[in-house]
Amino acid sequence: MLLPNTEFQEAERQRRRAQNVRKLTPRFRVLIIGRANAGKTTILQRVCNTTDRPKIFNREGHEIDLSELNPTAQRGQHDIENEMIFESNTAFVFHDSRGFEAGRTFELDKIKDFVQKRSTNKNIRDHLHVIWYCIPINDEARPITRAELNFFNECGTGRVPVIILFTKADMLDAQTMEHLVLLE
Ligand SMILES: Nc1nc2c(ncn2[C@@H]2O[C@H](COP(=O)(O)OP(=O)(O)OP(=O)(O)O)[C@@H](O)[C@H]2O)c(=O)[nH]1
Ligand SMILES: [Mg+2]
Numbered sequence: 001m002l003l004p005n006t007e008f009q010e011a012e013r014q015r016r017r018a019q020n021v022r023k024l025t026p027r028f029r030v031l032i033i034g035r036a037n038a039g040k041t042t043i044l045q046r047v048c049n050t051t052d053r054p055k056i057f058n059r060e061g062h063e064i065d066l067s068e069l070n071p072t073a074q075r076g077q078h079d080i081e082n083e084m085i086f087e088s089n090t091a092f093v094f095h096d097s098r099g100f101e102a103g104r105t106f107e108l109d110k111i112k113d114f115v116q117k118r119s120t121n122k123n124i125r126d127h128l129h130v131i132w133y134c135i136p137i138n139d140e141a142r143p144i145t146r147a148e149l150n151f152f153n154e155c156g157t158g159r160v161p162v163i164i165l166f167t168k169a170d171m172l173d174a175q176t177m178e179h180l181v182l183l184e
Pocket of ligand 2: 040041042077
């Protein structure tokens with residue numbers, strides 16, 4: 001299709017702009033939030049097309065030893081500041097937060113602080129591009145907790161979009177099938 005001259009120039013301008021942005025920020029930065037066992041790691045593995053565990057780097061860029069023997073490994077995985085990278089797709093960098101477990105409402109401040117810092121940071125390569133919020137819908141009487149409602153009501157994420165990922169929907173199918181079979 002032949003574009004009129006001005007449209008062509010605009011398309012070309014956008015293409016060049018996108019190229020420049022990619023140079024400045026080579027990796028797409030995602031914050032994934034969800035309570036323990038919500039399916040966060042599974043989604044990230046699927047996105048990066050791997051079953052391997054990610055590599056985790058602290059804020060100084062040092063890799064954290066994830067061996068079973070290392071007692072800090074579990075904590076390191078859910079420290080929002082740490083960067084998580086899968087070798088199969090290094091174009092993504094993830095930050096992992098267990099969000100708002102019962103009795104741990106302080107996480108809201110941590111997340112607010114992180115989002116704020118990562119949106120205003122001078123270095124564009126440190127910017128956060130999206131938040132993926134995992135909500136498992138399989139076995140919860142209340143899939144959205146009070147703390148989560150607070151997050152949606154209070155935590156202004158500025159220009160960072162929040163995408164809700166409903167996880168474990170397949171298990172809901174299994175439960176419904178079981179129920180239907182019992183009714184027979
Ligand atoms: N059936 C089913 N199981 C899932 C799904 N997503 C995750 N799981 C299982 O749920 C368990 C927890 O998944 P993870 O991805 O480790 O959850 P997580 O949110 O990373 O958990 P933490 O890191 O401990 O907070 C694993 O046994 C997964 O195999 C899903 O969509 N369907
Ligand atoms: Mg995990």
